[in-house]
Amino acid sequence: MTKQFRILVLVLFAVLSLLSVRAAFNIRFSFDFEQFFPVGDPDLEAFKAFVKDFETDDNFLLIAVHRSEGVFEQQFLEKFHQLTLDCRDLPHVVQAQSLTKIGYPIKTPFAITTVPAIHIDQPELYAQDRARLLQDERFVRNLISEDGNTLVIFIKTIESIELSDAKELMAAVEKTVKKYQFEDYHYLGRPYFQQEMVRLQQREIIVATLVSAILVSIVMYLVFRRIWGTVVAVVSLALGLLLFIGFLGGFVRELNTLSALYPVLVLIIGTSDIVHILSKYNDELHKGNERNTAMWNTIRDVGLATFMTALTTAIGFASLVSNRVMPIKDFGINAAVGVMIAYFTVILFTTVMLTWFRADQIAQPQKEHAFWERLLQWIVDFTAKYPRQIVLTTLGLVLVSLLGISRITTNYDIISNLPRNSKITSDFLFFEKNLAGFRPMEFAVYAQGDYRVTDFEVLREMEKIEKKLHQADFVQAIFSSTAIYKSIHQMTHNNRQDAYRLPEDPGEFAQYQRMAKRLPQLNAQVLVSRDERKARITSRVSDIGADNIKAYGQQLDAWMAKNIDPKIVKVQRTGTGLVMDKNAAYVRRNLLLGLGSSVGLISIIIALVLRSWRMMVIFLVPNLVPLLVAGALLGYWGVELDAGISIVFSVVFGIAVDDTIHFLAKLKLERNRGRSVEEALRTTLLETGKALILTTVFLFFGFLVLLFSQHPTSVIIGVLTSITLFAGMLTELMLAPVLVRWLLKKN
Numbered sequence: 001m002t003k004q005f006r007i008l009v010l011v012l013f014a015v016l017s018l019l020s021v022r023a024a025f026n027i028r029f030s031f032d033f034e035q036f037f038p039v040g041d042p043d044l045e046a047f048k049a050f051v052k053d054f055e056t057d058d059n060f061l062l063i064a065v066h067r068s069e070g071v072f073e074q075q076f077l078e079k080f081h082q083l084t085l086d087c088r089d090l091p092h093v094v095q096a097q098s099l100t101k102i103g104y105p106i107k108t109p110f111a112i113t114t115v116p117a118i119h120i121d122q123p124e125l126y127a128q129d130r131a132r133l134l135q136d137e138r139f140v141r142n143l144i145s146e147d148g149n150t151l152v153i154f155i156k157t158i159e160s161i162e163l164s165d166a167k168e169l170m171a172a173v174e175k176t177v178k179k180y181q182f183e184d185y186h187y188l189g190r191p192y193f194q195q196e197m198v199r200l201q202q203r204e205i206i207v208a209t210l211v212s213a214i215l216v217s218i219v220m221y222l223v224f225r226r227i228w229g230t231v232v233a234v235v236s237l238a239l240g241l242l243l244f245i246g247f248l249g250g251f252v253r254e255l256n257t258l259s260a261l262y263p264v265l266v267l268i269i270g271t272s273d274i275v276h277i278l279s280k281y282n283d284e285l286h287k288g289n290e291r292n293t294a295m296w297n298t299i300r301d302v303g304l305a306t307f308m309t310a311l312t313t314a315i316g317f318a319s320l321v322s323n324r325v326m327p328i329k330d331f332g333i334n335a336a337v338g339v340m341i342a343y344f345t346v347i348l349f350t351t352v353m354l355t356w357f358r359a360d361q362i363a364q365p366q367k368e369h370a371f372w373e374r375l376l377q378w379i380v381d382f383t384a385k386y387p388r389q390i391v392l393t394t395l396g397l398v399l400v401s402l403l404g405i406s407r408i409t410t411n412y413d414i415i416s417n418l419p420r421n422s423k424i425t426s427d428f429l430f431f432e433k434n435l436a437g438f439r440p441m442e443f444a445v446y447a448q449g450d451y452r453v454t455d456f457e458v459l460r461e462m463e464k465i466e467k468k469l470h471q472a473d474f475v476q477a478i479f480s481s482t483a484i485y486k487s488i489h490q491m492t493h494n495n496r497q498d499a500y501r502l503p504e505d506p507g508e509f510a511q512y513q514r515m516a517k518r519l520p521q522l523n524a525q526v527l528v529s530r531d532e533r534k535a536r537i538t539s540r541v542s543d544i545g546a547d548n549i550k551a552y553g554q555q556l557d558a559w560m561a562k563n564i565d566p567k568i569v570k571v572q573r574t575g576t577g578l579v580m581d582k583n584a585a586y587v588r589r590n591l592l593l594g595l596g597s598s599v600g601l602i603s604i605i606i607a608l609v610l611r612s613w614r615m616m617v618i619f620l621v622p623n624l625v626p627l628l629v630a631g632a633l634l635g636y637w638g639v640e641l642d643a644g645i646s647i648v649f650s651v652v653f654g655i656a657v658d659d660t661i662h663f664l665a666k667l668k669l670e671r672n673r674g675r676s677v678e679e680a681l682r683t684t685l686l687e688t689g690k691a692l693i694l695t696t697v698f699l700f701f702g703f704l705v706l707l708f709s710q711h712p713t714s715v716i717i718g719v720l721t722s723i724t725l726f727a728g729m730l731t732e733l734m735l736a737p738v739l740v741r742w743l744l745k746k747n
Helices: 003-024 042-053 074-087 123-133 163-178 190-224 227-250 261-286 291-322 326-354 367-385 387-405 423-434 456-470 482-491 506-516 546-563 576-610 613-637 647-672 677-708 712-744
Strands: 060-066 093-097 103-107 112-116 150-157 184-189 439-447 475-479 534-541 569-574
Touching: 003 227, 003 326, 042 439, 042 534, 042 569, 042 576, 060 074, 060 163, 060 190, 060 423, 074 093, 074 150, 074 163, 103 482, 163 184, 163 190, 184 190, 184 423, 190 227, 190 261, 190 423, 190 677, 227 261, 227 326, 261 291, 261 326, 261 647, 261 677, 261 712, 291 326, 291 576, 291 647, 326 647, 367 387, 367 677, 367 712, 387 613, 387 712, 439 456, 439 546, 439 576, 456 475, 456 482, 456 506, 456 534, 456 546, 456 569, 482 506, 546 569, 546 576, 569 576, 576 613, 576 647, 613 647, 613 712, 647 677, 647 712, 677 712
Parallel strands: none
Antiparallel strands: 060 150, 060 184, 093 150, 103 112, 439 534, 439 569, 475 534
């Protein structure tokens, strides 16, 4: 390499670094439940049509205030009521409601009036108020807990609130709530989730970057034992990460909950390339070659293999573009670009920088080569001596893995994806235990023929569904337009608790209709559409898992097909909960489609480049075993296969093929030089085995960095990937030589 070329490369990367720093300020973080909707799903299209006539089911924020001695205490109720009033004036709030503002309607000879649900200024009536409210299905687990120790403020926010507005609202809420010094309070809702999950993303990226950088620096020094070799490697990796961040900012790529994997992938995969380059370069230096000659020999022998590994890894990640969930799809695209950026940084910047230093500044001590030679020679001898035992052991591992795979479920739940030891998780659990929870379950009701959803016959059909929902103890907060007529019926019968139902007489109902038309609630597009042809039944269900909810939904559909008159109404389950849970149905399909196409494409590339179908088989078998191991671990650990976890297979395959390609490329090169299969295999293992083991060690501990994550999915991905890649190393070192001897011996 000429001095001019080296200077040109350094100037190029200096310019790119400055541009990347500038672009980094454009990076945006986001968290919306809509991101996880499967694109193109028919239920999603039905939901979009549904919300055009109504509102979305997640435009709310709940504030639960808990008092362990009970909420019926005058000073507490006065403060809570004032907090409710203050919430009306918060930014981006449409409405604020709580039990201290709600009244029961009373019919008098002169007009309809109301009495407070809670007589704040009359403590002598608290026992009566408490008894009545805890028997009222409209309020229990919705606005008050079953034990009477928690009250809830329901805040209706603007439609599809954005992150900036959510942060502004939550800041105002925090300031307002703290003013009253309640002993215990909790939040739940879209604005809260948006703010806290974005905070988690930012923390995850910072922690993952710092810990990965420290780990890489330490391990690099322990392996190469030369300060300048370590510095060159670390600077190269940091530069690659900076350029990747510049790409994210320059192309306005939004970061989501999987973003913590980016620094780990870029740093660790870049480390793999550097280890292969440094190992070969050190070997060339120890042969007595001059620096430039050693580097050209390194690029000649491992340059193509390194490019192939980067390309195949990128293809592995790019296979995620077939996923219907946008965060997974974006992750695949971003990770693929990150891998190629890391490769070009190593092949240009790192190789240039290494040639500036003397051999003794970056090379390992000569005595360490003897250790590696003994270890790798033992592997050569062991695989030659026990080929049958190795194959049988592999088959046993495959059978055990298939058994584990059969245990995999897709029973996704929300709590498994919330950050550990955080307020948002404790708040979520509080609402799950004491109130109605978060998962929405919606029903779209379409009047048939000449019916309107305000007709007696339609409401009777809706009431059937509500009664059916009440039979499931995990379904809470059931509400629809029937509540208005039930309330009127209760009012006309002295507000008796048993009178909260629809009337039996259509004539009596006709009177209620005339009364209901004077109520402003019906005019709002919350329960009934403007043309009165559509209505909604809304409810919330406990976080029992996507598969369990799906099974219940199917039972409900079968029940409605038998018990709901199709000539009167058509009912369809809908809502954000249903659409998000559809991801579980697509996970297996997307996984098989994306991974299958990736495996097929990379195998074809290997066969074409190495011009041998036997080489393709040698490549394929050792890399499929780790995938089976990954699936088995999910099954044995009882981890649900959701959209986030499914990326493990693309990560594992994309990385595991790297070492195989280096192995096969070197083997092909040695065979082309006229060496026998055994000679070529021995030389290949002695020259590539060290890099293979070192890169696996880097990758193993690199992905364990994710143990520092608060995001459970990231932790599982880290542990699962580390163990699976270690299994991949063993199959590569043990099984691949056996396959080489069997398939190439007579070739």
